[in-house]
Amino acid sequence: MTPLSLMQRSSDSVPIERIEVASYIVPTDFPESDGTAEWDRTTLVIVRTRAGGQEGLGYTYADEPTARLIHGLLRTVIQEMDAMSPPAAYMAMWRRVRNLGRPGICSMAISAVDCSLWDLKARLLAVPLVTLLGQVRTGAPIYGSGGFTSYSDEQLAKQLSGWIEQGIGSVKMKIGRDPDADVHRVQIAREAIGPDAGLFVDANGAYSQKQALQQANRFADFNLSWFEEPVSSDDLEGLHLIRNRAPVNMDIAAGEYGYEIFYFRRMLSAGAVDVQQADVTRCGGISAFLQVAALCQAHNIPLSGHTAPAQHTHVACAVTPFKNLEYFHDHVRIERMFFEGFPKLVNGELRPDLSRPGMGLELKQADAEKFAA
Numbered sequence: 001m002t003p004l005s006l007m008q009r010s011s012d013s014v015p016i017e018r019i020e021v022a023s024y025i026v027p028t029d030f031p032e033s034d035g036t037a038e039w040d041r042t043t044l045v046i047v048r049t050r051a052g053g054q055e056g057l058g059y060t061y062a063d064e065p066t067a068r069l070i071h072g073l074l075r076t077v078i079q080e081m082d083a084m085s086p087p088a089a090y091m092a093m094w095r096r097v098r099n100l101g102r103p104g105i106c107s108m109a110i111s112a113v114d115c116s117l118w119d120l121k122a123r124l125l126a127v128p129l130v131t132l133l134g135q136v137r138t139g140a141p142i143y144g145s146g147g148f149t150s151y152s153d154e155q156l157a158k159q160l161s162g163w164i165e166q167g168i169g170s171v172k173m174k175i176g177r178d179p180d181a182d183v184h185r186v187q188i189a190r191e192a193i194g195p196d197a198g199l200f201v202d203a204n205g206a207y208s209q210k211q212a213l214q215q216a217n218r219f220a221d222f223n224l225s226w227f228e229e230p231v232s233s234d235d236l237e238g239l240h241l242i243r244n245r246a247p248v249n250m251d252i253a254a255g256e257y258g259y260e261i262f263y264f265r266r267m268l269s270a271g272a273v274d275v276q277q278a279d280v281t282r283c284g285g286i287s288a289f290l291q292v293a294a295l296c297q298a299h300n301i302p303l304s305g306h307t308a309p310a311q312h313t314h315v316a317c318a319v320t321p322f323k324n325l326e327y328f329h330d331h332v333r334i335e336r337m338f339f340e341g342f343p344k345l346v347n348g349e350l351r352p353d354l355s356r357p358g359m360g361l362e363l364k365q366a367d368a369e370k371f372a373a
Contacts, residue, residue, distance in 0.1 A: 013082035014052040014124060016089070019075040019113070021047050023067040024371040026334050033150040035176015035206030042330050043373070044338065045070070046363065047112040049120050051083035056120025057361055059311065060112040060281040061331065064373055066105045073097075074113055083124060086117040090287040107259035107284055114285025115311055119358040129359050130352045133290075133318035139349030140316035142309065143200060146329035147173025147189065156185060157192035159329070168327065169348045170198025172226065175215075176206025183218050190222040200226035207231055209238045216246040226275070228253040239272035251275050256306040258283050264292050268299040275323055279306035286315050293319035310335040313343040313350045314359055325350060338368050 024044045031040050045067045046059045060066060077096045078089045093113065097106040122129040144163030147156050160171045173189055175182040182201075190199055201224060207215060212230035219227070227246060231238040233254040243252040255277035258264050261284075267273060276299075278292045289305075296303040302323035305312035309327050316325050327350070336342050341360040343350040353360045 014084050015080045016049055016051045016078055016083050016117075016120075018050040019047065019070070019078065019116075020050075021045065021067045021070040021075070021112075022368075023064045023373040024338075024368055025373050026337075026371050028330060029333065030148075030155075031150050032148040032330070033177070034148060034174040034202065035204040037204065038150070042334060044334060044371075045108075045112055046338075046368075047116040048363075049078075049083070049113070049116045051120060052124050054120060054123040056083075056116040056118070056123060056358060057363060058112045058115030058117070058119060058285070059308075060108040060115075061308065062105055062108040062112075062281075066109045066112070067373075069105055069109045070113060074109055078113065078117075083117065083120050086114060086121055087287050089117055090114050090284065094284075103259035103263075108282050111281050111283065111285040111288070114287050115280060115359075118286040119361075122358040126357050128352055128354050128357060129286075129314040130317045131354070133286075133315060135317055135352075136320060137317050137322070139346060139351040140305070140313050140322070140325040141349050142168060142325045142327040142345070143170035143172055143198065144168045144329075145172040145200075145202075145307075145326045147171070147185075149174050149177045149185075153185070153188045157188055160189050161192040163327070164193045164197050166345065167348050168345075170200060170226075170324070172200035172202055172228070172326070174204065175201045176203040179207075179211060179215060182215065186219055186222050186224065195223070198226070199224050200228065202228035203230050205229045205232035205235075209235070209241060212238070212242050213245055216242065216250060220247040220250065223249075225249055226251045226253055228277075229256075233257050233267075236267060236270040236272045239267075240270055243272065243274060253277055253304060255304075256282070258292070260284065261288060261291050261295070264295050268295055268301060273301065275304050276301050277304045277306045279308065280312050280315060281308045282306075289315050290319065293321060296321045307331050308335075309350055310339060310342050310361060311359065314352045316350075317352055338364055340364060
């Protein structure tokens with residue numbers, strides 16, 4: 001079907017005709033762990049919405065109940081709504097889950113549907129999503145992310161140095177299992193990537209406040225510039241304390257578990273972070289990610305996209321207070337397996353393909369079916 005005419009765009013609604021959801025379980029390529037969790041598989045929930053002869057695609061990394069929630073509840077809420085108005089569908093879904101509780105799988109379900117609707121709208125208009133949103137940069141700066149605590153020193157060094165060799169300027173590793181071992185591993189990482197590359201760590205909330213402060217001072221010897229979730233992201237007072245007392249060149253980052261706009265408002269109002277993280281697959285999708293970006297701008301705090309690099313790339317290139325995007329090992333591997341059109345890596349940035357409508361992603365159906373739940 002041809003793109004909508006200008007008259008159609010201005011006067012006609014385009015009813016959402018069909019919403020399909022499927023989940024896929026993908027084993028990791030090696031057992032993985034961080035400061036507080038261990039896992040050997042990742043579940044991907046993919047949503048496809050159809051209207052006006054076009055199909056939009058969105059996804060989230062969540063367990064199978066998320067897919068059941070979309071199929072059994074959200075699908076009926078947005079059926080026949082206008083595909084040209086994703087924020088209206090977003091608010092309708094939000095109201096519908098009021099009695100279920102917004103955080104957790106409800107927000108991840110909304111996120112997947114919302115992303116698919118924005119992709120659908122851009123496809124209906126035959127433009128890249130970043131063009132629809134308003135492009136402000138050509139590419140999203142990334143950092144390589146992995147360095148799991150389950151890795152040997154050799155695995156850690158190889159993975160991190162490999163990203164530097166690809167032209168990625170910064171890398172992030174997991175810590176939090178053992179404070180003394182963490183210092184040793186950070187030293188291994190710094191030796192592997194050289195003196196000039198950016199080195200980030202993520203404790204996933206494993207430390208107490210005093211442990212985190214002690215570790216921040218020990219890490220300073222290795223020119224570490226990013227300390228993510230040194231304590232639980234729910235401990236806003238602790239994050240604020242560490243932000244004020246950590247070495248001045250060390251950014252404190254958190255926010256990946258934000259499921260609603262009020263979470264981000266509280267975190268920013270508490271002065272808890274130097275970098276606000278948000279995850280488009282958790283926070284409520286593109287509609288919510290744009291809201292978080294506006295909050296960050298109002299607080300003069302940069303925004304960082306958490307994981308799911310293919311789905312973040314377009315919106316990351318359309319928000320103003322943006323710092324970087326996480327090029328997460330698991331998700332890069334999965335998204336390259338599942339989708340045609342993974343954004344190109346150029347000079348340490350992921351760049352949207354302006355020759356393709358929407359997010360530019362097409363599901364490799366036959367490859368995906370191997371992992372169908």
